[in-house]
Amino acid sequence: MRGAGADLADTLPGGFMRRSLSVSAVILLTALASASATAQTAASSWIVDNHGRTAGTMEVRRTRDSMIVRHIYTDRNRGGRVETRYALGPDGGVRGGEQRAVLPDGSAGPATERFEVVGDSVRFSFGTAPTATIARTASSIVGLRGGTPFEQAMVARTLLALPDRRGSMIAGGDLRASIIADTTFRTNGRVQRARLVMMQRGTTRNHQGVWLDEKGELLATDVQWFITVRRDVTALLPVFRAIELKWRAAQGEALAKTAVTATNTHIAIINGDVFDSEAGVLRPAQTVLVRGDRIVAVGAAETVTIPAGATIIDAKGKTVMPGMWDMHGHTQVGQQAGLGLTQLANGLTTVRDMAADMDVAVSIRDRERAGKLATPRLVLAGFIEGPLAWAGPTEAIARDEAEARAWVSKYAANGYKQIKLYNVVHPDLIPTIAAEAKKHGMLLSGHIPRGISIEAAVALGYDEIQHAAFLFSNFFPDSLYLPTMRAYSQVATAVAPTFDVNSAGMTKLLDFLKARGTAIDGTFNLWIGGGGAIVGAGGSTNQMKADSAYMQLIRRLYAHGIPLIAGTDNSSGSTFRRELEMYEMAGIPAPRVLQIATIDAARFMKDAADYGSISVGKVADLIIVNGKPSEKISELAKIETVLRAGRRYDVDTLRARLNR
Numbered sequence: 001m002r003g004a005g006a007d008l009a010d011t012l013p014g015g016f017m018r019r020s021l022s023v024s025a026v027i028l029l030t031a032l033a034s035a036s037a038t039a040q041t042a043a044s045s046w047i048v049d050n051h052g053r054t055a056g057t058m059e060v061r062r063t064r065d066s067m068i069v070r071h072i073y074t075d076r077n078r079g080g081r082v083e084t085r086y087a088l089g090p091d092g093g094v095r096g097g098e099q100r101a102v103l104p105d106g107s108a109g110p111a112t113e114r115f116e117v118v119g120d121s122v123r124f125s126f127g128t129a130p131t132a133t134i135a136r137t138a139s140s141i142v143g144l145r146g147g148t149p150f151e152q153a154m155v156a157r158t159l160l161a162l163p164d165r166r167g168s169m170i171a172g173g174d175l176r177a178s179i180i181a182d183t184t185f186r187t188n189g190r191v192q193r194a195r196l197v198m199m200q201r202g203t204t205r206n207h208q209g210v211w212l213d214e215k216g217e218l219l220a221t222d223v224q225w226f227i228t229v230r231r232d233v234t235a236l237l238p239v240f241r242a243i244e245l246k247w248r249a250a251q252g253e254a255l256a257k258t259a260v261t262a263t264n265t266h267i268a269i270i271n272g273d274v275f276d277s278e279a280g281v282l283r284p285a286q287t288v289l290v291r292g293d294r295i296v297a298v299g300a301a302e303t304v305t306i307p308a309g310a311t312i313i314d315a316k317g318k319t320v321m322p323g324m325w326d327m328h329g330h331t332q333v334g335q336q337a338g339l340g341l342t343q344l345a346n347g348l349t350t351v352r353d354m355a356a357d358m359d360v361a362v363s364i365r366d367r368e369r370a371g372k373l374a375t376p377r378l379v380l381a382g383f384i385e386g387p388l389a390w391a392g393p394t395e396a397i398a399r400d401e402a403e404a405r406a407w408v409s410k411y412a413a414n415g416y417k418q419i420k421l422y423n424v425v426h427p428d429l430i431p432t433i434a435a436e437a438k439k440h441g442m443l444l445s446g447h448i449p450r451g452i453s454i455e456a457a458v459a460l461g462y463d464e465i466q467h468a469a470f471l472f473s474n475f476f477p478d479s480l481y482l483p484t485m486r487a488y489s490q491v492a493t494a495v496a497p498t499f500d501v502n503s504a505g506m507t508k509l510l511d512f513l514k515a516r517g518t519a520i521d522g523t524f525n526l527w528i529g530g531g532g533a534i535v536g537a538g539g540s541t542n543q544m545k546a547d548s549a550y551m552q553l554i555r556r557l558y559a560h561g562i563p564l565i566a567g568t569d570n571s572s573g574s575t576f577r578r579e580l581e582m583y584e585m586a587g588i589p590a591p592r593v594l595q596i597a598t599i600d601a602a603r604f605m606k607d608a609a610d611y612g613s614i615s616v617g618k619v620a621d622l623i624i625v626n627g628k629p630s631e632k633i634s635e636l637a638k639i640e641t642v643l644r645a646g647r648r649y650d651v652d653t654l655r656a657r658l659n660r
């Protein structure tokens, strides 16, 4: 959606323009001209905010015949480095645009996207794809599909000027804008206007928002980990945030009402083959009776009395199993829109969040538990990071023992079950954090902070490690620094193809982890296969060699009896089944894989009294699969129905609700 405004290019001098162009094009050109003209002033320079810390900037430079936008910010070892350029005509109108990456030396890389206006059509190209030409219509928005927040604001401004506030990006799909808030604020002694404009692409549920000032220029982007905001209004971010989160909350609750399938107080699932996750076996032709949010009976049909008026779900030939746990999720504001529905549709009834903004995560957790949201139940781990430029996207920075304790206590007070440490936490703070976490009965896990080994982190109190790649980078400690600070993932990617997983060193590490009962949240779906490769086949390419190494690692972890924790590291759960398929491919029997995704996760989080198996008294978190996942994990592609605390979600309905 980060594209330039409608008909940017069609800016021939004076009268001609007025004769051939639609009203909206005229509006856009004027707005663009004014925007770029003022971009020179201080008021129009933007910073990229990372939870109160400045992570980067957005600058606009304009000359008589060009405009250049640069949006650069640091996000760990990555971040945005984008430049967009526009050719302007003598009347200030845009003739064309292109997008480039900004290289480490500050120069601009080759164009990754380009468009040029040629009469009533536009020529555009993406990457290496051949140039295409498309005719413009009155509502087409000509601009870059990628771009920066500057372009985002331009598209929003353009849509507001179009009839019905609808337009279509050249080669980018339909867009619709709506003004969610229109308010004023005082800055620099004068009253200014601020509008929150939400843009919706096509019929999807995802809304992307921008705050615009009275001239339609960017004030701030919407709630995300990194927010681009005009330098002089950073103090307004909390106000903007409150307004947006309130709106998204209402959207989420309205959506939940349409996503759930009504049932009676009692639900009877009959004739289904129940996967007994505690025993790891299938019990054929059972009846499961649910009342409200709890399972009240499970057994052979003749042993369960179904009350009159119960909602009946016939699961003949289908598998009824506990809902699954994505143990490595990241909660975004979009969880209340499409992401939560997608997670449910993937059979996830619980998600353990491993880093999110506290206000967003706590609000979604609590409203879901109150039955107001159609998302999985959330179990929260509190993210803590150290104070360096490489610090991850969080407000929870611990510079000393006092701050570290304060964050652990704050998380504990908000019902968090775990603490997760990140890349640049000072190792000397780990004992303090471990002691405080234990005091609150919380688990401790994380990335392995720079400067220490896995063995040291576990000795200092870690119960679990995030990301299997650390089991490789652990053997190359200096590589994490020399010649520049490098992410563990880069090191692991470099060494994995040649790594000897059967080495004595790895055996010693696995023996150590086994002895300490340390669990591994491997997120293998991140490291294996780049999605496409034939996993585990070995072969010539580095990726295939790395795949084999990771598959062998899964095998060795399992053979050592080291607990495997299944997670995606994303917000939709889209790769959860793939994570489980890799465990199966590595030789772990399918029933055992299902146990990892259900009862093992519940036990690890000390939640097995209420979750993780289909047993009398437990919360009715279960899924109905039109297949045999306890024989083949890929059968989890056939999930039909999900019960979350007795609330019924049919997957067809969930998928339909993803689009308005």
Ligand SMILES: [Zn+2]
Residues within 6 Å of the ligand: 328, 330, 354, 355, 569
């Ligand atoms: Zn993560």
